Amino acid sequence: MSDLPLEQQIASTPSMEEAIARAERAEQRMYLLLFAPALLLVLLFLGIPLAILAFQSFREGDSFTLMHYARIFQEPIYWRTYYDTLEISVIVTLLSVILGFPLAYAAAVASRRWSALILALVMLPFWTSVLVRTYAWLVVLQRRGIINTTLLNLGIIDQPLSLSHNFVAVLIGMLHVMLPFMVFPLYAAISKIPAELLQAGHSLGGSPAYVFRRVILPLSAPGIIAGSILVFILSLGFYLTPELLGGGKTIMVSSLVQRNVELYLQFGAASAVAMILLVTVCIIFWAVDRVLPVEKIVGMR
C-alpha cells in the first residue's frame, strides 16, 4: 500500500469512503428488518384498532356526527365517572408508592434469601387470576366475611363494617392487584443505589432519616416514576375489580364503556368515552412532563 505513489493513495480514498457508507447503510437496513415485526405488531393490533375506535366515535349510522361527544359533555354522570376514575387511580397510585416502597426497600437491602422470599411473595398473586383474587376479597370483606366476624367476635365492633360494594372495597382490591407493578420498578431502582453512597451519607453525619430523604428517595425517583406511570395507567382502565367490589356504586370509565356496548349496543358512544379517556391521559402526561423533567430524572442527567 505504501508502495503506491501518494496521489494514488489519495485517489483511492473516495471509493473507500463510499464503501464505508454503504456498509453503514446495510447495517441500518438490517436493524430496520429486525425491528419490523415489532413495528408491524403494534401497527396492526394497536394502531389500526385505535384508528377504528376514533372513526367510530364520530359515526352514527352512516353519517358523521358529534352527538356521542355532545352527550358526554351534557350528562353529569359521565363527568362524575371521569372524575371518580381519575381520583381512584391517583389514590391507588399514591397508596401503592407508600405501601410498595418499604417492601421494595426491604427486598433491595435484605440478604439474598430474604430478598428472594419477599419478591416471591409479591409475585405470587400474579399466578392467580384477577377474577379469583377479587372474589376472594369479596369473601373477606363482605358483611359476614372474615374481617367482620372476627371483629364482632372480639367485641371490637357492634355493627358489621360496610367494607364491600363501596369505595374502600374497590381501593383495597385495586391496590392488591397493582402493588406488584409498583414494587418491581422500585426494587430495580433501589437495588441500583450503591451501598457506598449510604455509607458515605452516614459517615458525613446524616441520620437514617436524613440519608433517606437526601439520598435514597431522590435516587429511587426513576423507580417511583416508572411504577407510578404503570399503576396509574392500569388503574384508569381497570374493569373487573371495580365492577365486582364496587357493587355498581363506584363506576369507572371502563364500566361505562362496557354498559354502552353490552346493554345499549352503542358502539359509537362507547368509542367516544374511550377516546376522551385516552386524550385525558395524554394531556395529564404532557402536563406532568412539563412540570417534572421525567427523562432527566430517569436518565440521571
Added chain:
Amino acid sequence: MPSTNFVSVRVQNLVKSYASFRALSDVSLNIRAGEFVSILGPSGSGKTTLLQIIGGFVRPTSGHVFFGENDVTLLPPQKRDIGVVFQNYALFPHLTVAENIAFPLRARKVSMADCQKRVERALEIVELKGYGDRAISKLSGGQKQRVALARAIVFEPRLILMDEPLSALDKNLRETMQLELRNLHAQLGATIIYVTHDQREALTMSDRVAVMNAGRIVQIDTPRKLYTAPADHFVAGFVGESTLVPVKRSDPRHVSMGDIKLRTPRDVVDGELFIALQADSILLCDGSETESDSNYLEGKVRDVVFQGESLKVPVILPEGTEIGFRIPSHHYSNRTLPKPGETVRLKLHVEDTVVVARNPSAA
C-alpha cells in the same frame, strides 16, 4: 482550615469473625493526632475490615476503638465525625459539586450563609474553585477525587479515612495526587488512616505504615524501617521488589547462600532464615572489585527486559534460584549492558543485606 478537631486513634484488641472466617484477629494500633498512617496489605488481609470498623460501618466481634479518650466502638458512623474518602468516591450523582460538599454541613444544620462560605473554602483547598455548579457526571476522575476530599474535610472531622482513594486514577495522576495529599495532610494537620495495597503509595505518603497479613498487623513502622528492617519474611517479600532466598546462619554475622557467604549488618538468630534481595539494591560490578562493605554474588543472565525507566535483569544463581536486579535505562548503562547467557558479578551493600526469619503464621 486551621482545625484542632483531629484526634489520636487507638484500636485495641479488635477481633472480627464471620461465620467460618476470621477477618481480624487481635489487632491493636495507636495513631497519634496528626499522623498519616497507611494500612498496607494484599487483598483479603483484613485492611478494609479494619477501616470499616474504625468508620463505624461494621461492628467488631470484640475489642475497642478510641478517638482520643472516647470509646466510640458503639457509636454509629453519623456520630463519629469522620471524613471518609471511598474507593469509588461515593459522590451523590443527583447533587452538584457544591451540594455534595455541603451535604455534611446541611446534615449538621449549619446555616446557609456559613455553609456557602465553607464550601467555597473547601473548593479552594482542593483547587476546584468555580466548579461548585458542575454536575458530578461532568467531572474527570481526578476532579471527582478532589470533590470527595473536599467533602471529607469541609466539616472539620476528627479523623480522615481513605479506602484506596487513588486506585481508579491513571499512574501519572495518581502520583500527582499522592503529593497533593501529602501537602494537604501537612496543611490540615489531619489524622489520616489510608488503606492501600499499593506499597509505593504507602511509602510515599505515610509517617508510618502498618503491614497487614491474614487478619493481623505484622509490622507498623516508618517506610524506611520497613525496607531496612522487615519484621518477618512476609513483610520482606511484600515490600519492595524482592526475592526471598533461603539461607543458613554460619556465624552471628554471616549467612551462607549455597557456597556464597554473605555478611549481615546485625547479628542473626538461628532459625529458618531468608535473605531478601531487593532488585534496586543489587548492582553490577567488575570481576576484580573487592570492597569491605560489599557482599558479592555471581549468576547467569537469563534475559534483559526493557521496562521504561529501567531494565530488569533476571539472573540465575549457581544453586538455581532466580533473582532480579535493575539497571537504569539511560544510554550510559548501555555500554556495560550484560547479554543473556553471560555470567555477571553482582554486589550488595552489607547494610542492604536484609536477613529475616520465617513467620510460621504468615502464608
